[in-house]
Amino acid sequence: MRKITIMLVFLLIAGVNFAFAQTRTITGKVTSAQDGMGIPGVTVMVKGTTIGTTTDIDGNYSIDLQPEHHVLIFRYVGMNTQEINVVNQNSVNVVMQADVLQISEVVVTALGIPREKRTLGYSVQDVKGDQLSQTDNTNFITSLSGRVSGVQISNSAGAMGGSSRVLIRGANSITGNNSPLYVVDGIIIDNSDFNSTNTARGGGGYDYGNMAQDINPDDIESVSVLKGPAASALYGSRAANGVILVTTKKGTVKADKGIGVTFSTGISMDKVSYLPKYQNLYGGGLTYDGAGTYNGFQVQNINGTDYLLVDYGMDESWGPAYSTDLSAYGGVLPWNAFDEWDTENYLKPKPWKAPENDVKDFFETGLLFSNSVALTGGSDKATFRLSYTNQSGDGYMPNSNMDRHSVSLNADANLSSKLKAFTSINFVRTKFTGRPETGYGDNNPMVRFNQWGQRQLDMEDQKSYINPDGTQRTWNRSSWNDGTPVYSNNPYWSRYKDYQNDQRNHYFGNIGLSYHITDWLSVQGRFNLDQYDFRTYERIAINSAFLSSYNQTFRNNSELNMEGMLMVDKELDDKFTISGNLGVNQMKRNYENMYGTTNGGLVVNDLYNLSNSTDPSTVTNRQEEKKINSIFGSVTLDYIRMLTLNVTGRNDWSSTLPDGNNSYFYPSASLSWVFTELPALKENTILPFGKARISWAQVGNDTDPYRLAYNYIPEDNFGNNPNYRLSLQLNNPDLVPEKTSSFEVGLDLRWLDNRIGLDFTYYDMETTNQIIPVATSAATGYTTQLINAGKMTNKGIEIQLYGNPIKANKKGGFNWDITVNYSKNENMVVELAEGVDTYRLGTIFGAEVHAEAGKPFGSIRANNFVFDDNGNRVVGTNGRYLNGPIESLGSVLPDFNMGFLNQFRYKNFDMSVLIDWQKGGSLFSLTHMWGMYSGILEETAATNDNGMNVRDDVADGGGVLVEGVYGYTSYDNEGNLVVNLTDANGNPSDVPITNTTYINAETWAADHYSRARGGQNVFDADYFKLREVKIGYTFNFKNSNIISGLNVAVYGRNLAIWGRDIDHIDPEFATSSGNIQGIEGGQLPGLRSFGVNLTFNF
Amino acid sequence: MKKINFKTISVLVLITLMLGCTKNFEEINKDPNNPEEVATGYIFTYVQKNVMDNLRDEWAGGRMFFLLPQYWSQINYTDEDRYAFRTSVTDAFWRAMYTSAMNLQNIIDLNTDEDTKTDALASGSNENQIAAATILQVYIFSVLTDAFGDIPYSEAFQTNENRTPKYDAQSEIYPDLIRRLKEATAMIDLNSAGIRFGDIIYDGDMMKWKKFGASLALRLAQRMEKRDNGAALTDVITTFGDAGFFESNGDNAKFAYIGAGDNGPLYDAWFTENRNDFTLSKAFVTLLKGENDDLNGKINPFAGMSDPRLPIFAPGYADVIGMPYGMPDPETQAFSSNCPNYRDNPSVVQSATFAYTYMDYAEVCFILSEYNNWDQTWYEKGVRASMEDWGVDGADIDAFVAAMPAASEATVLIQKYLALYIQGEQGWFEFRRSGHPEMILKPGEIANGTIVFDPLEGGGQAIPRKIPFPVEEYNINSERVQEAVAAMGGDGLDIRVWWDKP
Structure with a gap:
């Protein structure tokens, strides 16, 4: 295969006609129609060749022309493109008109082909690179939030280098990948995340992020989002969820043929901004009574003196109230008063009060430094851009830091007037130490602060986390005279001893040749490679609350795409233009991992090696290989710049599907109609531009490798006995490809000289024949079975509204642009499989996320309240909620997302303000469930209707009164649940009787876990966020020989949030880029970032 | 120009043909990580370990079965002591038991199917393997039915043929379990190879397997005594005779962990x-x-x-x-x-x-x-x-x-x-x-001092008589589980299974 491609390259080169005879040189000047000034940087291309140049600072150019060529193309952003037929002249001056309507605006479409927006029959939205790079965000994906309609982005709150989940037009696949395809300069980038199911469901573990975040924001020229299958059909099956197409910055020719240098430096600060609202009236442990106690404390005689203690072994905050008078005992012995070596604190009672240094003081200020330098230059023969970026700094958690180096080279060379070679090479090396653990992890400090812990603990005291003998010093002591941790590490121990580190080398790039056979026909061949190795190291030190361990995982992934393409672009006559391409691609992916772990604990302290294991270490490995062969083609026919028809087709053969069923074809067709080109409308001034578009596409999809044959899974040997079991999943030798069909219509309208613009899209997608591992009763012998089934639909609208309320009437005048992006997607899981109504995507503590037939994807299921016929919640005569059936309590998918972007310009100032709004969507909050259970959150020490604290005795007017009516449940003969109403004494009642029975606060709080768990802990995920504010100033140094420009930007990200249904957490979160979403637990704190960025141009 | 066109196009056509060639695809898609065939002895090891791993662990064991008869109490977070069991525990327990039994079914099938029974001889005689697998499978089913009552039985293990197996009445299951034990023990051939390897419990001693099968039948027959007035019990004792059951501790069916990572x-x-x-x-x-x-x-x-x-x-x-x-x-x-x-x-x-x-x-x-x-x-x-x-x-x-x-x-x-x-x-x-021992603390009785044992679930009435069916079954086999709930009169902790006659 490889040989053939190389042969192709040779054949092409051999056929090149090297004659350069009778070349003539054309010179001229390009000026602006507006002010008659020369325009620097205009691209001048010889049509039908790769030859081109740019104008110098005064607008002058010079280009060589061969006899067979006679057309020059002049292109400049914001100007109408012009083609000039050069017959005999040697001097051509051009006056360019501003493209007020931006109708010749070019966007990059599938396969990197630039097309004029007006010709597109589907929706593509682009974001310019400078909007992404100036805020020094290490992950460019998060910067897309709110800037593109139809795209929902959820970011991991607070996880340094953590995952982002991107959904374009909703989720299409029930259990498969719903992430868009990432393509950088034609290179398909693997976007795997390596978060375990446990991490994704919020069970703990580290969020290692998704691989596409290695793309360096500083190198991005533009990002095009291809939203529907029609736009992305040429990429094949993996683009069924849309494509995020990144074009990197290319080399440009400087007018003086010198080297352009851009240097940019920035610093950004992360501060913890949102934490739950804690109660500040009661301390930790429990409230004792009876003999040997005093006001809720335990009286303990130590060395002949009586002291007051709380139970440090209890990781809850139901202890005594702070205001209690303890003068008789001089206070309470804190957790650090039992170590003789600590003479400062040994047996010293302290006041019982809220901590001076509370949770927020645990966090540090994250500081990220970003430095980037780019060199660019070239001539009409060759151009290049070479850049280097370093981002490094410390995270907001103690002992966390990152370091990322990115090197990128883009170069192209005209080997002859027809033959061009190009390459793009990127290398990114990333190192992290101390990523925060997520979810319900043993070492996630948030679990210890928000879910299980004692409120009176002072962070300053806890900084002493290690005893002189090397053992751990934690507040969570087994008893006063035994400092062994019960459940909880000291949070500083977690950060400094039980930490992880990882390192990733990521290479992606391409190399290719293109050749113009004639002025309308060209051929191109290229190799695209994406490869990374990713190593992670995780440790739990000896003397931690949990068994010490060390593990390391090495992963290696490579994907090679070999692609050949024939391209046509021809004006058939003065009315019709045809363009198109025909290509072949072979994709080969190899993935390997090796995981080694110690067993039974470590032997030697602080030695992290697999050999340092009490029981023998185990190593497991996995290999995967996959191949897809493809042929694709596309034809575009343009009629008098009014009607454009685009038809594409692609056929894939995938190694993952059964022989005979492994080929699938998918077509697409789209039509664009610029109806304002009709003679009747052409000269109208009200609506100078209007376009209608319609498209239809069908995309197939394959599956993962090795899902056809039945097989056995090796377990670790039992001694010398091999140990094998059946797979829990029943594979299926008869799988067929999945299929997604989509239909899309849209309108693109511009009024009043483009001061108002509207881009409206309606789409309707349907995915069928999905390859789903349906959950089956274990009584079938398997817990899941792979089948083709299911139907899921996504219907929605996207609106992009653009306005220019204040238009600068001259250069440097005040200008205000508003862009509003609105997306509404309605998803429906229409059906799953026969006899299967629901598929569980993930679960933790009785909160489950399902794909449920007849409901939107990602429905949260948990025990609800019991409701009577009138919709009242039902409580027992004990005043506690009844535990209702497990029901769907809402979908994780939002009702709609909206982004408001305001951009202001005045003289050299610019400013932008971005606001994100999400409405709807549900989440299950474990922080709420456990934070209530353990008496940490504000509500557990609130004041009730009697004006008493809820923790006061019910007999004294304390306690909690929940909203509901009395009743109980029973089953009828058919097994259905029946609600029977009663009065407060349990006697049957015909009418609902409102609950008046106060219950003990601790019982009520514990019921958040055991009763109506879903009803009490599911919230709406609404929010408004002030996502970004940026102010910039540009200095121009016209007269300096050294520096030509300086841009200063000051910005803030995630500055404010409002409109939340649950104040304790940030409703925007992701613990993976996968399908288990909507369960919040141990959420890392929300961060507010501020920064300054300086960009120097030399 | 024409020449190049021809060359280029012919190369493209050639590549297309190459791409269309998918001959090695099946080879590429052969799983290098997991085998398609293994010796049945290895599966025995898995099942014998997995059942104990999931029945005697801290979850189904420590947080359910060791608490219910009050061998153990928890020293903190006593929700489960007070009968608020975790649904995830029930789910995992059910899954572990059924999938273990499926692996035994696989052993039985491999020793029965004409295409595979010869290969299976490597691990011992077909009959002896079937017998041992059946005895263990009955053990698993008996624990399941004793804990839950009616369970999927006759339609279990139909894989993709039946994804929603029905629940059978315990009154049907119990006699059939005893029938299968009688058949299995009769099938054992002491003169041909036992299980050659992988049998951690008895190391291939078929005599002991035979006694285990008989003893298990004895246990089950006594458990259903109230329903058949001891007919099955008398029948089992007559069939096997005293010498047919365990005769000393040397016959005990035990799974011994070996430590060094293979820990209990x-x-x-x-x-x-x-x-x-x-x-x-x-x-x-x-x-x-x-x-x-x-x-x-x-x-x-x-x-x-x-x-x-x-x-x-x-x-x-x-x-x-x-x-x-x-x-x-x-x-x-x-x-x-x-x-x-x-x-x-x-x-x-x-x-x-x-x-x-x-x-x-x-x-x-x-x-x-x-x-x-x-x-x-x-x-x-x-x-x-x-x-x-x-x-x-x-x-x-x-x-x-x-x-x-x-x-x-x-x-x-x-x-x-x-x-x-x-x-x-x-x-x-x-x-x-x-009802023995009476010393077990009942709800409403005094635990300590003046503290009354007041369960969180089950209405505070009595010691549970049934584990509620797994939530998972309600989600994925809902119609069938609802039928069982209706047949049993509910799915509460107070519901009695068939043999549990008041």
């Missing part, structure tokens, strides 16, 4: 997961110490006798009291110091190499004592067998047996209960069958 599940709970949540329950300790439950006015027939197994269950705690069962968290705290701390003083149960019991000789003795009208000889044999099995010194055994009160319903069943320690589910099934 309770070792892992304490020393890998670092949990110290469980301790002996007061009712259990009171029985072993020979004390009465004065708080609730209950008399211990063994009053005044200190059971020599207690120092083995709670080494290093001479004056152990045990945690009063089912108290709310604050009350358990004060008590912790009176309870064995197994992190500091592990008992043999917490050892990495503990041998977990599927079924033992002592239980057979107690069954036969009961069958023979509380027979004194079988009763004494049972006590001796249990004490020997736990490693009690011979002289201590003699002294205890000599002093103990005569065989009666209460004494035999108390000793059976004590002998079933660490077979938590069996202790609970037996309590439901017989």
